Amino acid sequence: MVNRSANKVEGTxxxxxxxxxxxxxxxxxxREIKNAIEYNVVALTGMLQPRGIGAFIAGTDAALxxxxxxFLAGQQKLNARAGFGTEFPALRAHLKLTVPTKKxxxxxxxxxxxxxxxxxxxxxxAFRVRECGFYESQDEHFEGSGFHxxxxxxxxxxxxxxxxxAIDLTPVTNEQYAEFxxxxxxxxxxxxxxxxxxxxxxxSPGLEDHPVVYVDLDDARAYGRWAGxxxxxxxxxxxxxxxxxxxxxxxxxxxxxxxxxAGETGGTTSVTAFPDGRSPFGCYDMCGNVWQWTESERxxxxxxxxxxxxxxxxxxxxxxxxxxxxxxxCNFAVKFLLxxxxxxxxxxxxxxxxxxxxx
Numbered sequence: 001m002v003n004r005s006a007n008k009v010e011g012t013x014x015x016x017x018x019x020x021x022x023x024x025x026x027x028x029x030x031r032e033i034k035n036a037i038e039y040n041v042v043a044l045t046g047m048l049q050p051r052g053i054g055a056f057i058a059g060t061d062a063a064l065x066x067x068x069x070x071f072l073a074g075q076q077k078l079n080a081r082a083g084f085g086t087e088f089p090a091l092r093a094h095l096k097l098t099v100p101t102k103k104x105x106x107x108x109x110x111x112x113x114x115x116x117x118x119x120x121x122x123x124x125x126a127f128r129v130r131e132c133g134f135y136e137s138q139d140e141h142f143e144g145s146g147f148h149x150x151x152x153x154x155x156x157x158x159x160x161x162x163x164x165x166a167i168d169l170t171p172v173t174n175e176q177y178a179e180f181x182x183x184x185x186x187x188x189x190x191x192x193x194x195x196x197x198x199x200x201x202x203x204s205p206g207l208e209d210h211p212v213v214y215v216d217l218d219d220a221r222a223y224g225r226w227a228g229x230x231x232x233x234x235x236x237x238x239x240x241x242x243x244x245x246x247x248x249x250x251x252x253x254x255x256x257x258x259x260x261x262a263g264e265t266g267g268t269t270s271v272t273a274f275p276d277g278r279s280p281f282g283c284y285d286m287c288g289n290v291w292q293w294t295e296s297e298r299x300x301x302x303x304x305x306x307x308x309x310x311x312x313x314x315x316x317x318x319x320x321x322x323x324x325x326x327x328x329x330c331n332f333a334v335k336f337l338l339x340x341x342x343x344x345x346x347x348x349x350x351x352x353x354x355x356x357x358x359x
Contacts (some may be wrong), residue, residue, distance in 0.1 A: 003049065022059060022061070069320065098230065112170065197214055215349075223351075224353045234296040260318060291336075304338045
């Protein structure tokens with residue numbers, strides 16, 4: 001139930017026929033509704049806050065399950081601290097700490113990785129203005145010099161100090177991810193859409209060296225831990241893509257056909273299909289093919305999100321309201337709202353890994 005008015009609604013909200021052995025609960029407050037049965041009809045009472053919601057559940061103890069009391073206790077805590085005002089306060093987003101790898105050297109560096117030296121540089125990041133904000137989950141459209149129109153670009157700049165690291169030359173492939181699964185037996189807690197593009201639990205023939213997709217942030221992290229690696233931070237990813245000269249695209253200052261997967265095949269391509277599109281450090285597929293997860297998860301208590309980089313082969317056409325796609329510049333970022341693994345796994349998002357290097 002949804003209260004679309006500015007006034008609270010209180011009292012009997014719903015009446016249902018009673019079934020013997022069934023109990024009734026208010027899912028918002030987390031409390032059981034008792035003594036509400038009269039003439040075999042249950043009066044479900046409660047309160048809908050202004051512009052708030054209401055929800056009830058009915059079931060036997062067996063149907064509701066042993067973990068249901070714990071769920072109700074959690075709902076009680078959420079309801080106790082819930083705010084029902086109409087204001088939308090700005091919240092500070094907190095960056096999840098990156099778990100470092102062991103310090104690698106030139107002697108034990110995993111194969112197919114390239115070393116990136118320590119660097120200090122002014123990093124410019126471009127976002128398309130959208131309602132969900134940028135690094136902060138708040139309305140930033142009216143800050144600074146004035147109104148920032150929706151769907152236009154906005155540039156953020158900050159100084160970055162990077163210690164030495166190494167990054168994969170290519171995104172992780174289907175074949176590499178299959179090796180990880182064979183070695184670990186990894187199964188995500190929520191399997192919906194996990195490796196949806198595979199057939200019978202294996203990569204489709206001919207796509208073994210294509211980037212693995214339909215993996216969420218935690219699926220990517222699990223692979224990294226197994227490989228002794230981690231996801232690159234957003235700053236590390238951009239440095240590896242644009243190089244010391246802060247190139248607009250990995251290969252230079254202008255778009256150049258034949259340097260990236262522009263979607264001609266309607267899907268992904270081999271991670272080494274475009275050698276002319278390599279970055280100054282030799283990294284493939286940092287523009288087009290698939291977006292890539294970075295270790296940039298943030299949470300402000302209202303919204304959890306991650307920054308993805310690189311663009312993809314697919315670009316939705318017809319409306320500015322669609323999410324960004326296609327090949328994008330090295331400094332372009334998308335704020336990807338993390339909702340649930342089954343939704344976070346996409347046909348256009350993969351990942352590559354990084355490791356820490358000894359000074």
